[in-house]
Amino acid sequence: MNLKPLGDRVIIKQDEAEETTASGLYLATEAKEKPQTGTVLAVGEGKLDKDGKLIPVPVKEGDKVLYGKYGGTEITVDGEDVMILRADDLYAVFA
Amino acid sequence: MNLKPLGDRVIIKQDEAEETTASGLYLATEAKEKPQTGTVLAVGEGKLDKDGKLIPVPVKEGDKVLYGKYGGTEITVDGEDVMILRADDLYAVFA
Amino acid sequence: MNLKPLGDRVIIKQDEAEETTASGLYLATEAKEKPQTGTVLAVGEGKLDKDGKLIPVPVKEGDKVLYGKYGGTEITVDGEDVMILRADDLYAVFA
Amino acid sequence: MNLKPLGDRVIIKQDEAEETTASGLYLATEAKEKPQTGTVLAVGEGKLDKDGKLIPVPVKEGDKVLYGKYGGTEITVDGEDVMILRADDLYAVFA
Amino acid sequence: MNLKPLGDRVIIKQDEAEETTASGLYLATEAKEKPQTGTVLAVGEGKLDKDGKLIPVPVKEGDKVLYGKYGGTEITVDGEDVMILRADDLYAVFA
Amino acid sequence: MNLKPLGDRVIIKQDEAEETTASGLYLATEAKEKPQTGTVLAVGEGKLDKDGKLIPVPVKEGDKVLYGKYGGTEITVDGEDVMILRADDLYAVFA
Amino acid sequence: MNLKPLGDRVIIKQDEAEETTASGLYLATEAKEKPQTGTVLAVGEGKLDKDGKLIPVPVKEGDKVLYGKYGGTEITVDGEDVMILRADDLYAVFA
Numbered sequence: 001m002n003l004k005p006l007g008d009r010v011i012i013k014q015d016e017a018e019e020t021t022a023s024g025l026y027l028a029t030e031a032k033e034k035p036q037t038g039t040v041l042a043v044g045e046g047k048l049d050k051d052g053k054l055i056p057v058p059v060k061e062g063d064k065v066l067y068g069k070y071g072g073t074e075i076t077v078d079g080e081d082v083m084i085l086r087a088d089d090l091y092a093v094f095a
Numbered sequence: 096m097n098l099k100p101l102g103d104r105v106i107i108k109q110d111e112a113e114e115t116t117a118s119g120l121y122l123a124t125e126a127k128e129k130p131q132t133g134t135v136l137a138v139g140e141g142k143l144d145k146d147g148k149l150i151p152v153p154v155k156e157g158d159k160v161l162y163g164k165y166g167g168t169e170i171t172v173d174g175e176d177v178m179i180l181r182a183d184d185l186y187a188v189f190a
Numbered sequence: 191m192n193l194k195p196l197g198d199r200v201i202i203k204q205d206e207a208e209e210t211t212a213s214g215l216y217l218a219t220e221a222k223e224k225p226q227t228g229t230v231l232a233v234g235e236g237k238l239d240k241d242g243k244l245i246p247v248p249v250k251e252g253d254k255v256l257y258g259k260y261g262g263t264e265i266t267v268d269g270e271d272v273m274i275l276r277a278d279d280l281y282a283v284f285a
Numbered sequence: 286m287n288l289k290p291l292g293d294r295v296i297i298k299q300d301e302a303e304e305t306t307a308s309g310l311y312l313a314t315e316a317k318e319k320p321q322t323g324t325v326l327a328v329g330e331g332k333l334d335k336d337g338k339l340i341p342v343p344v345k346e347g348d349k350v351l352y353g354k355y356g357g358t359e360i361t362v363d364g365e366d367v368m369i370l371r372a373d374d375l376y377a378v379f380a
Numbered sequence: 381m382n383l384k385p386l387g388d389r390v391i392i393k394q395d396e397a398e399e400t401t402a403s404g405l406y407l408a409t410e411a412k413e414k415p416q417t418g419t420v421l422a423v424g425e426g427k428l429d430k431d432g433k434l435i436p437v438p439v440k441e442g443d444k445v446l447y448g449k450y451g452g453t454e455i456t457v458d459g460e461d462v463m464i465l466r467a468d469d470l471y472a473v474f475a
Numbered sequence: 476m477n478l479k480p481l482g483d484r485v486i487i488k489q490d491e492a493e494e495t496t497a498s499g500l501y502l503a504t505e506a507k508e509k510p511q512t513g514t515v516l517a518v519g520e521g522k523l524d525k526d527g528k529l530i531p532v533p534v535k536e537g538d539k540v541l542y543g544k545y546g547g548t549e550i551t552v553d554g555e556d557v558m559i560l561r562a563d564d565l566y567a568v569f570a
Numbered sequence: 571m572n573l574k575p576l577g578d579r580v581i582i583k584q585d586e587a588e589e590t591t592a593s594g595l596y597l598a599t600e601a602k603e604k605p606q607t608g609t610v611l612a613v614g615e616g617k618l619d620k621d622g623k624l625i626p627v628p629v630k631e632g633d634k635v636l637y638g639k640y641g642g643t644e645i646t647v648d649g650e651d652v653m654i655l656r657a658d659d660l661y662a663v664f665a
Contacts, residue, residue: 248291258358282289379384541647
């Protein structure tokens with residue numbers, strides 16, 4: 001991806017919603033709840049603290065992360081749907 | 096759990112709501128009020144203060160805690176329902 | 191009470207509402223206005239100021255206090271109804 | 286009064302609303318506009334600034350003050366109605 | 381006026397609304413738009429900055445000033461209607 | 476203009492709305508959209524930063540500026556309609 | 571463009587919405603969703619941090635950028651529609 005996030009932002013590829021429910025039924029697209037997990041595609045350089053020191057983003061490209069449902073913005077870049085979030089809207093990383 | 100909270104977040108396994116009321120009646124799931132107590136599953140590294148010094152999260156894995164009803168986010172990870180909260184939304188620890 | 195408040199929080203046992211009005215009538219439970227006074231059961235260690243110095247909570251266990259009607263959270267711990275408030279929501283102490 | 290305000294709070298005894306209007310009519314209680322002046326009954330020790338230095342409350346017991354209509358909280362202590370305000374909600378002192 | 385504003389507040393005597401319109405008509409009281417100009421009656425000592433240094437109020441008694449329509453509070457002191465504003469709600473001084 | 480803005484405020488004379496549309500029609504007053512450009516009439520001395528150092532206003536008398544539609548306050552001074560804005564509500568200057 | 575943004579603002583020429591949909595249909599103007607990409611026309615000098623040090627804007631004239639849908643203000647300058655945004659409302663730059 002030729003897009004460099006600014007500041008403490010990250011770009012994430014959201015995981016696909018599972019097509020079947022626990023009971024085995026297929027779900028129509030609009031009935032599927034969007035997952036809150038995804039893979040980091042790109043990270044910004046971080047943000048400056050009060051003393052002008054750079055605080056790097058706590059995740060890196062390729063990390064699988066869990067994030068807040070309302071924190072990010074969905075955008076379409078080169079025909080691909082991705083999320084842009086601030087590092088602070090990331091909840092956890094899968095170890 | 097293979098999930099590492101970021102910053103000053105903690106992951107909590109909420110206690111089960113009790114199945115019976117004081118008068119001995121069984122409650123349907125939607126009538127049970129969710130308890131505000133749970134057990135800490137994982138903690139983040141803490142947050143940085145203004146001088147860049149790390150303030151660790153004041154609880155540790157295994158602690159039983161009391162927390163705010165509206166502070167956290169409920170998520171499902173590997174089929175298990177857990178809560179993600181910031182350390183500041185924890186009210187107290189059971190000694 | 192085996193519950194330790196976190197940060198600058200305090201746990202308070204709210205005073206009972208008086209059962210009779212000035213004119214001597216008994217009041218039904220829902221008509222009684224909750225008093226804003228109570229007794230401190232437990233206090234947290236305080237909060238850190240900007241320089242990382244701990245500011246202790248200005249009351250101690252056993253103090254009788256006056257507090258804001260909307261500041262705290264009512265919770266039930268071990269069958270007992272208590273209030274959890276931040277120290278800043280305490281208005282005054284009885285000398 | 287055996288009540289010590291905490292932080293930069295003050296306790297004030299509100300002046301009585303005048304019983305007659307300019308035209309000499311007596312007013313019913315609910316028609317009288319509450320005055321915004323009163324007498325300081327007790328003051329807290331003040332609040333800490335960013336450097337941990339105590340900023341004392343700018344009024345003292347016995348001062349007659351003018352205050353904001355919405356800033357304070359009315360409470361009843363020992364059968365007496367008083368106001369609790371933060372020092373910053375005091376507008377002016379009568380010299 | 382025997383009233384000393386606290387902090388960075390000022391007391392202002394609002395200019396009278398003009399009785400006639402441009403076309404020479406007299407206006408009833410409720411149709412007159414309140415002017416946003418007035419004369420400073422009293423000023424507070426100023427407010428403390430982060431380092432505890434006093435920042436004095438930028439106007440003095442007798443200055444004619446222009447101020448924000450919604451910034452101040454109208455009060456009646458000794459039968460006289462005055463405005464209490466914070467120094468920051470003053471827009472400009474007439475030179 | 477004998478009016479000195481306080482702090483980081485500026486006084487601006489708004490440009491006149493153009494009387495004709497692109498298609499040559501004359502517009503009634505209420506249909507004309509107010510332009511967001513104007514000329515600086517007077518500037519304040521600036522505001523103090525955290526260390527008490529004065530940050531001057533980044534424009535000067537006579538500058539033509541572009542500003543936010545909702546940032547300022549329209550007032551009438553000596554029969555002339557002007558805008559009062561904070562320096563931060565100015566978007567750009569024409570070079 | 572003879573317009574110099576103030577502070578950390580940037581002026582952007584928004585990309586044109588594509589005229590055809592994926593299925594080849596032409597879209598009426600009001601049905602086209604505005605793209606969130608554009609080209610930087612001019613940048614301000616940046617903003618001052620707490621210590622009075624200038625933080626420059628992280629993009630330069632000619633950069634193609636991705637920005638927030640609600641962050642900026644659309645204005646018409648010399649008959650041309652441009653966007654004015656703060657640097658913080660820019661999400662990413664195309665590398």
